[in-house]
Amino acid sequence: MADYQAMWKDLGMDLETHDQLCAVLPMAFGDTYLTQENRPENMAFYDFVVSEIHGVRPAELIELQKQGGKVFGTFCVFVPDEVVVACGGAVTGLCGGSQFWVPEGEKVLPSGMCPLVKASLGAHFGKTCPYFSVSDVYVGETTCDGKKKAYEILGADKQTYVMDMPQMKRPQDYEKWTGEIAAFADMVQDVTGVELTAEKLGDAIHLIKEKRQALARVHAARKADPLPISGKDVLLMTQIAFFDDPARCAQMANALADELEARKRQPCLTEAFSSNRARRTGTGVPPSRRRARRRTPCSSPPRTSSTEEVWASPSCTSSQAWDFGNEPRCPLRLRRSSARQLPEP
Numbered sequence: 001m002a003d004y005q006a007m008w009k010d011l012g013m014d015l016e017t018h019d020q021l022c023a024v025l026p027m028a029f030g031d032t033y034l035t036q037e038n039r040p041e042n043m044a045f046y047d048f049v050v051s052e053i054h055g056v057r058p059a060e061l062i063e064l065q066k067q068g069g070k071v072f073g074t075f076c077v078f079v080p081d082e083v084v085v086a087c088g089g090a091v092t093g094l095c096g097g098s099q100f101w102v103p104e105g106e107k108v109l110p111s112g113m114c115p116l117v118k119a120s121l122g123a124h125f126g127k128t129c130p131y132f133s134v135s136d137v138y139v140g141e142t143t144c145d146g147k148k149k150a151y152e153i154l155g156a157d158k159q160t161y162v163m164d165m166p167q168m169k170r171p172q173d174y175e176k177w178t179g180e181i182a183a184f185a186d187m188v189q190d191v192t193g194v195e196l197t198a199e200k201l202g203d204a205i206h207l208i209k210e211k212r213q214a215l216a217r218v219h220a221a222r223k224a225d226p227l228p229i230s231g232k233d234v235l236l237m238t239q240i241a242f243f244d245d246p247a248r249c250a251q252m253a254n255a256l257a258d259e260l261e262a263r264k265r266q267p268c269l270t271e272a273f274s275s276n277r278a279r280r281t282g283t284g285v286p287p288s289r290r291r292a293r294r295r296t297p298c299s300s301p302p303r304t305s306s307t308e309e310v311w312a313s314p315s316c317t318s319s320q321a322w323d324f325g326n327e328p329r330c331p332l333r334l335r336r337s338s339a340r341q342l343p344e345p
Contacts, residue, residue, distance in 0.1 A: 004055040007062065011133035018128040021100050022054065036230055040263065042256040043233050049240050057092075057243055058130040064090050065136070070192050073135030075120065076143055078165060083185045085246065086204035087194040092131045093242030094138065096120035101128070108153055117146040124154060131243060137191055139184075141165050161187050211246045214253035221260035228263035229256075 008015055029050055033039075049056070061071045072084045073094040081091045096105070096119025104126035105118030123129040138160040140151040154160045163180050166173035189196055218237060221228055237256065241249050 002052065002055055004059070007059060008054070008130060011058075011130055012127060013130065013133055014127045017126060018054075021098070021128055024100075025050075025053075033232060033236065036232070039233060040229055040256060040259050042252070042259050043229075043236075045252050045255075046233070046236050046240055049244070050236070054130050057245075058134050060245065061090055061092065061131075061134045065134070068193075070136045071134055072137050072139050072188070072191075073131060074139045075147065076141045078141045078143070079139045079163060080181055080184065081246070082201065082204040082208050083181070083188050083196065085207060086196055086200040087188050087192040089188065089192050090245075091243075092135065093239075094120065094123070094129075094131055094135065096123045096129075097239075098123075101126060104128075109149070113149075114144070114146045117144075117150050121150055121153060124157070137161060139163065207246050207250075211241065211250040211253070214250040214257065215241055217257035218253055218260060221257060221264065224260075224264040228260040 005015065008018060033047070033050075065071060068088075070084075070087075070089045072079075072089055072091050074081075074091055075094050079091070084091050096116060098119055099115070101119040101122030102115055103122065105113075105120070105122030108121055108125060109118050124132045127133060136159070138151070138154055138158060139162075140147060140154075140160060141163045142148050142165045148162075151160050151162045155162075161184070163184055164176075165180075166176050185196055215238060218229070218234060222231070222234060237253060241253070244252075
């Protein structure tokens with residue numbers, strides 16, 4: 001990693017503790033990912049991002065802020081990125097995925113709380129993650145009681161906006177969520193000082209849709225037999241998509257998908273990933289946590305290999321990052337004035 005000490009210091013980070021985190025990352029990443037055989041060549045981009053994970057992208061976000069843009073740190077895929085992008089802002093994912101942050105989180109939360117929630121607060125209060133430090137606003141959602149408490153604590157230390165998730169799927173719940181998105185859009189406009197127009201929103205929806213379609217192409221390639229890519233590398237790609245520039249994310253994911261589709265026609269390149277298949281369910285999984293706790297075999301016949309390859313993962317770190325069915329991703333109609341009424345996308 002290049003020298004970003006000055007940038008981290010300006011962000012108010014704990015440099016000594018952060019150095020401890022950076023010291024263990026190369027070995028952990030190398031042992032988990034770089035020891036794989038026959039990895040797709042386009043994974044080199046994602047390897048580079050990890051090598052500069054606390055440097056290149058945070059520097060880009062800081063440059064955006066110098067130009068007047070705002071950075072919104074989000075904790076879940078339910079937050080509509082399109083609204084932020086349409087108002088000239090940037091979105092970065094914040095969910096804590098490292099055990100390193102848990103002890104700091106336990107200073108403000110009970111030890112029995114969900115590790116992901118504790119890690120998220122630990123990253124904030126420990127000041128060892130530049131994505132937390134660079135964010136102008138945190139945006140959370142009421143997907144669990146642990147996160148509700150976490151946002152209450154974070155809100156006392158930094159501007160935190162919470163979207164109230166409906167708990168059912170009745171018509172009135174869809175209406176409620178539409179209202180939540182409209183209220184969120186009002187907040188984003190207030191923070192950025194940029195008016196949200198139908199044209200800007202349409203462009204942003206198109207951009208984010210391209211990103212999600214590119215991610216979907218990579219995931220679809222995993223249906224091939226034998227597999228053209230390991231589940232670990234797909235997880236890595238999806239995790240990086242949470243904070244990367246959306247246009248670049250789409251470009252690199254499409255390049256990876258092109259390679260995977262070509263590899264499907266060359267079975268000799270994919271033999272390293274031949275294995276029994278499994279479907280992983282449950283909450284999101286950060287790149288460092290590869291093994292799934294619960295596995296439900298798919299309908300494909302088991303293979304002779306003694307290893308299993310996770311081929312489907314309906315969680316926020318996999319298909320939920322891009323698969324929203326046929327429903328509009330951002331069913332927004334602003335209500336602040338008649339002049340700001342926007343059409344359904």
